[in-house]
Amino acid sequence: MSKKINLTLKVWRQKNCKTPGAFETYQAREIDTAMSFLEMLDFVNEMLTHEGRDPITFDHDCREGICGSCGAVVNGQPHGPLRGTTLCQLHMRHFKDGQTLVVEPWRAKAFPINKDLSVERSSFDRVMVAGGFISVKTGQAPEAHAIPVPKEAADNAMDAAQCIGCGACVAACPNGSAMLFVGSKVSHLNLLAQGAPEKKTRVLHMVHQMDHEGFGNCSNSYECEAACPKQISVSHIAFMNKEYRQASIP
Amino acid sequence: MFSNSSIFKKQVVAFTGLLLIFFIFTHLGGNLFIYAGPGVFNSYAHKLHSVGPLLLLPRTLLFIIFVIHITFTCLVVIENIKARGGHKRYSMQKSVGNRSMAESIMPYSGLYIFVFVIFHIIDFAFANQHGVRSFLHGRSYGLYGIVFNSFKDPVYDLLYIFFICFLGLHLCHGVQSLVQTSGFRPKWASVIKMISDYFALLMILGFSSIPIYVYILSRP
Ligand code: HEM
Numbered sequence: 001m002s003k004k005i006n007l008t009l010k011v012w013r014q015k016n017c018k019t020p021g022a023f024e025t026y027q028a029r030e031i032d033t034a035m036s037f038l039e040m041l042d043f044v045n046e047m048l049t050h051e052g053r054d055p056i057t058f059d060h061d062c063r064e065g066i067c068g069s070c071g072a073v074v075n076g077q078p079h080g081p082l083r084g085t086t087l088c089q090l091h092m093r094h095f096k097d098g099q100t101l102v103v104e105p106w107r108a109k110a111f112p113i114n115k116d117l118s119v120e121r122s123s124f125d126r127v128m129v130a131g132g133f134i135s136v137k138t139g140q141a142p143e144a145h146a147i148p149v150p151k152e153a154a155d156n157a158m159d160a161a162q163c164i165g166c167g168a169c170v171a172a173c174p175n176g177s178a179m180l181f182v183g184s185k186v187s188h189l190n191l192l193a194q195g196a197p198e199k200k201t202r203v204l205h206m207v208h209q210m211d212h213e214g215f216g217n218c219s220n221s222y223e224c225e226a227a228c229p230k231q232i233s234v235s236h237i238a239f240m241n242k243e244y245r246q247a248s249i250p
Numbered sequence: 251m252f253s254n255s256s257i258f259k260k261q262v263v264a265f266t267g268l269l270l271i272f273f274i275f276t277h278l279g280g281n282l283f284i285y286a287g288p289g290v291f292n293s294y295a296h297k298l299h300s301v302g303p304l305l306l307l308p309r310t311l312l313f314i315i316f317v318i319h320i321t322f323t324c325l326v327v328i329e330n331i332k333a334r335g336g337h338k339r340y341s342m343q344k345s346v347g348n349r350s351m352a353e354s355i356m357p358y359s360g361l362y363i364f365v366f367v368i369f370h371i372i373d374f375a376f377a378n379q380h381g382v383r384s385f386l387h388g389r390s391y392g393l394y395g396i397v398f399n400s401f402k403d404p405v406y407d408l409l410y411i412f413f414i415c416f417l418g419l420h421l422c423h424g425v426q427s428l429v430q431t432s433g434f435r436p437k438w439a440s441v442i443k444m445i446s447d448y449f450a451l452l453m454i455l456g457f458s459s460i461p462i463y464v465y466i467l468s469r470p
């Protein structure tokens with residue numbers, strides 16, 4: 001059963017990465033609790049547009065929790081208070097009538113603000129370009145059973161492959177570190193036979209690019225794991241630490 | 251590429267941290283000789299010193315390890331402040347997981363250890379072994395006397411224990427953290443966390459027991 005609630009929103013508004021931003025307060029009335037967080041923002045934006053004001057910019061695409069486009073820090077927590085969920089899959093029934101919600105963009109040096117809640121995450125793309133791929137021969141698809149993969153490696157690689165690259169790990173990390181993102185990608189590819197030929201260069205190049213983009217170092221606070229909408233384990237960070245050490249020793 | 255990467259720096263911090271832990275552990279072992287009385291305690295201190303110039307090597311090594319640990323953590327901490335985009339980040343900051351207090355204060359507990367170590371070295375290691383501070387009942391008791399006279403003072407004891415608690419907090423996060431940084435995270439990671447906590451507690455109790463013991467002993 002859905003019901004209607006009233007909320008006070010304090011939303012970060014910023015024109016672009018060069019001009020300083022500030023919070024603006026809006027009253028979101030008659031919010032249906034069956035709405036997702038993004039639908040609630042759409043609703044508020046409609047109101048703002050009617051009033052002739054600039055709507056709130058936020059990133060979104062699939063709205064099914066699979067693309068990794070959406071995300072904002074709600075009351076100090078990336079993707080809001082519900083664990084294992086993206087912002088688009090967070091529904092308003094998890095909030096109380098009369099509650100105040102502080103909505104901020106991901107904040108990190110490597111994620112400059114585009115506008116309002118939208119941040120530039122192309123630093124992630126450049127990390128992927130540095131080594132997040134495998135090289136295969138073109139031609140016919142190989143026989144699926146030609147390369148046996150141990151069950152444990154397959155399971156771990158699948159867990160790591162769940163990463164949708166939303167950046168919540170960076171937003172949650174007290175050091176703005178991207179180790180969970182990069183660790184997942186390294187694990188996903190290095191664990192499988194298909195990724196083995198470029199195993200060493202992959203981890204070296206991706207970590208190099210990660211540092212170059214200005215992400216921080218890992219202090220093992222494990223906030224990333226808790227914030228990850230796909231609940232990816234920090235064991236992938238440990239795996240990357242090991243892979244990196246082994247790749248560095250000639 | 252290897253030399254200035256984030257992971258390399260953290261692994262240096264972890265490795266030097268591990269070596270410092272070995273030192274702390276043996277240091278506590280040595281200190282506990284105080285329970286055996288002035289004779290044994292002084293002869294332990296004396297044996298250590300009688301190695302003479304040979305002691306210079308481990309001491310220098312220890313000093314270098316300490317300096318490397320501090321240098322690399324400073325680099326790491328400065329980078330982290332820059333990476334999160336300034337000091338004040340979110341207007342509302344809330345831990346998502348169970349971020350431990352010990353982890354969040356690592357730079358501060360480290361700083362407290364640093365201040366303490368400097369004072370501690372001047373206070374005990376550089377003290378005149380047969381000076382006035384070593385006198386008990388009108389006779390020099392060597393290092394034992396110095397330790398005894400210092401720990402007689404309850405204010406000194408409380409301060410000492412205060413600093414030891416920061417060492418404990420540093421180790422509480424540090425031990426399990428260095429395992430993760432070194433690239434090991436077995437299924438029983440929670441056991442490692444537990445070992446880390448108990449090790450830290452053991453160090454706090456071990457080091458703090460000495461001033462408490464001396465204080466009680468010095469009461470008439
Ligand atoms: C007996 C002395 C010390 C011991 C046994 C020790 C041990 C450790 C250990 C094991 C770690 C964890 C390494 C990792 O996670 O990879 C660590 C981290 C750290 N240490 Fe120390 N340490 C000592 C002294 C110091 C001092 C004097 C400072 C600073 C002035 C310091 C600052 C730090 C900082 C800031 C970290 C966290 C780095 C990070 O995770 O980002 N430590 N220490």
Ligand code: FES
Pocket residue numbers: 059060061062063064065066067068069070071086087088089
């Ligand atoms: S919009 Fe695709 S994950 Fe939220």
